[in-house]
Amino acid sequence: MFPFNSTTEPPSRVSPGQLQALLSIYQQDSLTGMVRLTPARGNGEYFVLLYVDGQNISLYHHLPEGYVRHEVQSRNTVLPKGDLDLSAHQFSPRFIRPLQGMFEKASSKQAGQIKTQSVIETIKKLEQNPEPLLAHLHWPGADGFVFIPGLGFPSRQLLFWSPDHASGIPNFARWPEPECTLTTYGGSMDSKAWRENYLMLGLDFLYEQIFSRYNDLVGSGMANRLEDHLNSVARMQGWKISFSGHTLDDVHFFTSLSDMRIAYRTLFMAGQRHISSVVGEKLFEESARAALVALPTVLKTTIENDNIFTYKNK
Numbered sequence: 001m002f003p004f005n006s007t008t009e010p011p012s013r014v015s016p017g018q019l020q021a022l023l024s025i026y027q028q029d030s031l032t033g034m035v036r037l038t039p040a041r042g043n044g045e046y047f048v049l050l051y052v053d054g055q056n057i058s059l060y061h062h063l064p065e066g067y068v069r070h071e072v073q074s075r076n077t078v079l080p081k082g083d084l085d086l087s088a089h090q091f092s093p094r095f096i097r098p099l100q101g102m103f104e105k106a107s108s109k110q111a112g113q114i115k116t117q118s119v120i121e122t123i124k125k126l127e128q129n130p131e132p133l134l135a136h137l138h139w140p141g142a143d144g145f146v147f148i149p150g151l152g153f154p155s156r157q158l159l160f161w162s163p164d165h166a167s168g169i170p171n172f173a174r175w176p177e178p179e180c181t182l183t184t185y186g187g188s189m190d191s192k193a194w195r196e197n198y199l200m201l202g203l204d205f206l207y208e209q210i211f212s213r214y215n216d217l218v219g220s221g222m223a224n225r226l227e228d229h230l231n232s233v234a235r236m237q238g239w240k241i242s243f244s245g246h247t248l249d250d251v252h253f254f255t256s257l258s259d260m261r262i263a264y265r266t267l268f269m270a271g272q273r274h275i276s277s278v279v280g281e282k283l284f285e286e287s288a289r290a291a292l293v294a295l296p297t298v299l300k301t302t303i304e305n306d307n308i309f310t311y312k313n314k
Contacts, residue, residue, distance in 0.1 A: 002036075002062075003099065003136065003143045003161070011085040013040060019084060023049075023056070026088070030054040033090040034099065040083040047079060048103065052093050052253045058193075060103045067103040069192075093240075093251045094159055097200070098145035100193035101134040105185040113179045119172040122182065123148065123155055131298050132201060134185040139177040148184075149201050150296040156201060156247075189298070195257055199306060202299035203264050204248035206308075207271065209291035210284075211246035217279055226274055233270045239263055261306045268308050 014022065019037070026035065031051045038046040048067075050058040059075055060067045070078045114122055119137060126133060129150045137144035142162035146155045160172065172180075187194030215223040227243045234241040240252035241263065254260040275284045288309065292300055303309070 003102070003138070003145075009087070011036075011038065011087040013083055014086050015083055016081055019079075019086065022086065026051060027054040027056075031088070031090060032093050032096075033088065036087045036089075037079065038085040039080050040085060048099075049075075050096055050099060052096060055253075057096070057253055058100060058103075066105075069104060091161060092159075093253070094157060095145065095161065096253065097193070097197055098134055098136075098147065098157070098159065101147075101187060101197055102136060102185055104187070104191040104193040105134075106188035106191065106194070107186040109184050111182040111184065114182050116175055116178055116180060117173050119144075119180065119182075126184065127152055127155060131296055132187065132198065134187070134197075136183045136185065137172060137180045138183070139175060139180040141177060142175055144172050144175075144180070147197065147201065149205060149299065151294075153205055153296070156204065187298075189302075192257055195302065196260060198299055198302040199257075199260060199264060199308075200248065200250050202295060202303040203268070203308065204250075205295060205299065206288070206291050206303060207243065207248060207268075208246050209294065210271065210275070210287050211243075213287040213291075214275055214279070215246070217283070222278065226271060229274050230267055230270055233267060234263075237263065237266070241267070261308070264306070264308050 023035075030053045032053055033051055035049040035051065036046055037049070044064065046062050048058075048060040048062065049056050050060075056072050056075065059070045059072050059078065061070060061078060111122075116139070123135065123146055126135060126148050127150070129148065131150045133148040133150070135146040135148055137146070142160065144161075145157070145159040147157045148155050158172070160175075187197060189195060189198075211223055211226070214226060223246070227246070231242045241248070241250045243249070252263070254263065272284055272288075275287075292303060292309075295303070
């Protein structure tokens, strides 16, 4: 199901020349959001362009069998030459990862209509799934997104969007419409977007457990200093990554998965040095190994395969 179809404004008909002018304006105005392009004489196909700070970071072509991702550099070749119906949505960069996850799904399952008041209970049940899922909640006038790590770990990035409101609302039951459609999406290691999601969730829960153990050993004051140190490292590198309340907040979009790995390794190494200087290398390694083993399998595998740890597991 296509998200954000509850807009109050109809799409605009644009010529190829007008489209290029608009895309230039989106870049100049630092658009963060989504542009949907539908051929004026199409057969149900459409194109989706995702933007972060004016940069077109993803391009998808929707066909009857699903979405096909194209390299952004081939945009002028991929987009049709005739008139297009254009609709644009501006929103927080936090919505980009769930949208990429939807468009690059390996599997999907529609659970049908559920009562709005039972959404949180349903999410809690989904959290027992052994592997990560992305849940999309669609009301007639709004959309919600939830990353569900699996194995009982708490959900992350509970996001909500309607034409006049967008935020992270932990309690979706506040929305006045009585029912929504729930669709869940499973990812694949072959998908760049899902590899990034796995890496983000993996580091998030890895460090949350390390923080918790460190807090138990040295107290909240020292744990807060660790957060400040990691946030300082991220700021110096220009990354839109931070730690707050022992959890990771990453809204940075790297050019490549390799760059994301380097950033995450750098943050892990910074934390390793900081903690080891206080409690010793052995205690840090024990905490890190225990945290790694507890992760859902695909998150653990991603952390290991991408060499986020800076020492060899024994």
